[in-house]
Amino acid sequence: MSKLVISVESLEGNLKKLISNYETLKIEHKNLKSQFDSSSKTVSELNSEIERLQHENKTLKTANALLGSTEYKRETKLKINSLIKEIDTCIIQLAE
Numbered sequence: 001m002s003k004l005v006i007s008v009e010s011l012e013g014n015l016k017k018l019i020s021n022y023e024t025l026k027i028e029h030k031n032l033k034s035q036f037d038s039s040s041k042t043v044s045e046l047n048s049e050i051e052r053l054q055h056e057n058k059t060l061k062t063a064n065a066l067l068g069s070t071e072y073k074r075e076t077k078l079k080i081n082s083l084i085k086e087i088d089t090c091i092i093q094l095a096e
Contacts (some may be wrong), residue, residue, distance in 0.1 A: 061075065062075070062079060065079060066079065
């Protein structure tokens with residue numbers, strides 16, 4: 001009978017350890033989830049900032065090109081051609 005009692009007590013001790021480990025892991029999971037959410041938000045904000053800066057950079061290059069900078073002469077010509085094509089398209093649509 002004492003072997004049975006020892007086994008039950010051992011099982012009970014192991015069960016308490018498992019429950020304790022489970023609670024610890026649950027808290028750790030909650031903390032990691034919170035960190036992940038925070039990191040995801042930061043990444044999203046940084047991606048938005050990158051997009052904004054890329055757009056601003058493109059706008060500044062276009063403005064510089066339109067001001068006649070020799071560095072962006074090719075881009076200036078391409079932008080003017082693009083604008084002419086858009087205007088032609090609008091004229092064709094208005095004519096119809």
